[in-house]
Amino acid sequence: MGGERVRRGRGTPPRAVAYATAGAVLLAGCASMPDNGDLRRVESTPRQDAQVRVFAMPPSQDATPTEIVQGFLEALTSDDPRYRTARQYLTPQAAKTWRPELSTTVLADGPGAQAGSPGREESHEVSFTLTGTKVAMVDAEQSYAPASGPYNKLVHLTQDPKSGQWRIDGVPQGVVMGQSDFQRNYMSVNKYYFASNTGSASTGGPPTAVADPVYVRSHVDPTTQMVRSLLNGPTTWLAPAVRSGFPAGTALRKGTGTLTPDERGRLTVPLNDRAADVGTDRCEEMAAQLLFTLRTLSPAVEEVDLRADGRQLCSLSRGGAETVASRGSMHRPEYLYFVDDRDRVVRIAAGSSGTEPDPVPGALGDGDKALRSVAVARDERTAAGVGIDGRLLYVGALVSGGSLGEPVLQSRGKTEEDRLTAPSWDAQGGLWVADRDPAAPRLLLLEEGADEPLTVRTPGLDGRIQSVRVAADGVRIALVVEQGDKRSLLVGRIERGGPDGKTGGRPAVTVRELHSPTPELEQVTAMSWAGDSRLVVVGREEGGVEQMRYVEVDGSTPDVPAPAALTGVKEVTAAEHDSLPLVAYSVDGIVRLPSGDQWQKLTKGTAPVYPG
Known part of the structure; x- marks a missing residue:
């Protein structure tokens, strides 16, 4: 039509x-x-x-x-x-x-x-x-x-x-x-690959799945379209940072028609001979990619049966896929964290109706160091806090009696606005933060939250970073960048290379191909990751009023209701797991948005964050 x-x-x-x-x-x-x-x-x-x-x-x-x-x-x-x-x-x-x-x-x-x-x-x-x-x-x-x-x-x-x-x-x-x-x-569908710098090859753990959003025709056999798209490989923008479990050249067997799951939700996928010799572990990685990719389509796929050369290679259920690979939206945080009116880190059970926070165990909850922002590692065992004036960054374990020690980073900026941003943790335990010192603006990475800060290269970045959020997959990073009187949201790809002379023998880390998923917004106030490929953004268009919206990393608008209106938003946080409410810091203090409801006042405080 x-x-x-x-x-x-x-x-x-x-x-x-x-x-x-x-x-x-x-x-x-x-x-x-x-x-x-x-x-x-x-x-x-x-x-x-x-x-x-x-x-x-x-x-x-x-x-x-x-x-x-x-x-x-x-x-x-x-x-x-x-x-x-x-x-x-x-x-x-x-x-x-x-x-x-x-x-x-x-x-x-x-x-x-x-x-x-x-x-x-x-x-x-x-x-x-x-x-x-x-x-x-x-x-x-x-x-x-x-x-x-x-x-x-x-x-x-x-x-x-x-x-x-x-x-x-x-x-x-x-x-x-x-x-x-x-x-x-x-319709927009995420296909999934694996972060090339994570998983069993580097950490001994399962590989990390990375969402690669694409658009397919919604009424023209989307299941078969997505299988073919997955086999064709990642999009050009994402490809340098991910790998596929499927051997190069793998495709559907010649003559394969429509792929449809049977009455039990099992989908049989016949592949060409390029996949005939894969072992069980690799085959299960391939099946996990398919299950993650097809999970939102209808009819639902509960199990994948991969075949090649006339025989079964492996079979994997949706539950089995979650043991083969990790995916950010699979992890449900235990707590919501923020800074209370005594400038210490406190927490409330995530998703609960409680309103009375408890100090986190350890030095960050003792109140000895007045803090302005906090970030909690995804395993919720370690946290980082920026001092009240933005000059110093501390890292401490979330255990009773844990000490804080000396700051791991210090900014030389002359004013609070010219010092450290709120930090953010990646999936491998790396701590990211930007130093806004006009004399030496830098994006920094502290590997395992403690090593000597590594300056991250940002070719093509024009402006000064005001906010940093790393995706759960550790492959993508979202930045709010100030240039003149405009603040824009940019998303970049994280690449980790071999050591060179400029890094003192440490791996070089670079953020490449920054692009804006919200080019119409001229003033971005706050943002947070809100899913495998989704962000929640607070900002306004030229001549417009402040608004809060969801946006996909590719710049498209997801087919979900926008959050209820909220005025005076200064910070916002979302969990990748969609069962947890949005939380914001506004003129009313800490507020949260239960699903399908209106914003509710939670308590006094600032800088709310879920782990990450």
């Missing part, structure tokens, strides 16, 4: 057939079909029920150029798996060379079209210019990215001299549609 429903022109045929679970119904045409003149703008349609599938109608006999272009645009938004109907609007040669899978351009509204110079139809050719305002692009890897600026593409038509039928012989590669049609046609 390519446009908002408006009055159809006389004699205009219906353009789409929708199949629903209750039966088949014929839908009216999506837009007016004038006999001549420009196309009306193809406004995006309202989102349809998830069970409705839409199929385009082929071109009618003696369709005008306007009707051909309109019908083609509508066919782009149908649920035709291979765009066979859309190709019927093209000449045979154009149908062969058009590659819809190369990209999807998302416009604020559906594409408009302006006809070329009048009188061209007599010469058996005519052109239309497709126009609109870009909001996003999905590339050939199915990776989403925000976009902006005008969209202008030429569509050229020719009239067959024998049949007299008009067809498109010049068409832009990829597909184009309005934002609402995109939301109806596509």
Whole structure:
């Protein structure tokens, strides 16, 4: 469906057939079909029920150029798996060379079209210019990215001299549609790989799963689409920091059709011979990747059976996958931590209804050192705190009688705002913090929270870091960066290389390819990771009011309700595990947001954090 429903022109045929679970119904045409003149703008349609599938109608006999272009645009938004109907609007040669899978351009509204110079139809050719305002692009890897600026593409038509039928012989590669049609046609799914610098090879523990979000067509066999996408490998942005359990060249066995789990939720996946010789451990890693990837699709996949060379390689259940690999959203923190009105670290059982915090065991809870911010390691055995004036960073064990010792880091910034940010722990026990000293701004990593600080390279970073949050996978990092009077959210990829002369024999750590998932926000106040590939962000657009929203790392908006409005937010924290409420520090103190409820005042205090 390519446009908002408006009055159809006389004699205009219906353009789409929708199949629903209750039966088949014929839908009216999506837009007016004038006999001549420009196309009306193809406004995006309202989102349809998830069970409705839409199929385009082929071109009618003696369709005008306007009707051909309109019908083609509508066919782009149908649920035709291979765009066979859309190709019927093209000449045979154009149908062969058009590659819809190369990209999807998302416009604020559906594409408009302006006809070329009048009188061209007599010469058996005519052109239309497709126009609109870009909001996003999905590339050939199915990776989403925000976009902006005008969209202008030429569509050229020719009239067959024998049949007299008009067809498109010049068409832009990829597909184009309005934002609402995109939301109806596509869904975001995380596929999973493993952090290349973690797991049994380096730590003796299970590998860490890393989410790689992609967009697939939601009504065109998404299970098989996601299996193929997973086997094709990670997206270009993530690839340098992750690995796959599947051997290079692994694909579905030739001739494999639709993959569907049986009545017990078991999915059989036939692979080509590239996977035939893998051992049990590696096969279970492969199966875990599939189970993590397919867990949100319907029907649910409870078990994966991998086969190659005519035999079973291994079988793994969803419960077994959680023992093969770790995933950030699988871990449920025990406590919520914050700094109370006595400047000490306190905690409340995570997810409880309690309002009376207890000091954490150890020196950070004693109150001997006045603190302004805190970060707790993901195992909840160690914590780090920044002193009240932002100059010193302390690390201490969360055990009774534990001492604090000397600070592990000191800033030379002249004012509190020019000193240390709140710290953040990665999954391997590394402690990250930024020093905002204008004379020497740095992003620092203290491995195991105690080693000599290592300066992290940040090529391409323009501005001064104001906030740091490392994802549970240890592969991605979110930063709030100040440049002039603007504060932006940036997400980068963490790469760990071999030692060189500049690191004194220690591994070099670099944050690469920083990008903004919220380019429309000019003032980001606070942010936190809120899932395997999701953040919660507080900020405002130019000329707008403060808002809190969820955003995916690729810049897309997740299909979940936004948090309830809250004014005066200074800090926010979320757990990757979705069973725990958002918690914020606002003008009302520490407040929390139970699922489906309104914000509730918790207690006095500042700097709330879940572990991480």
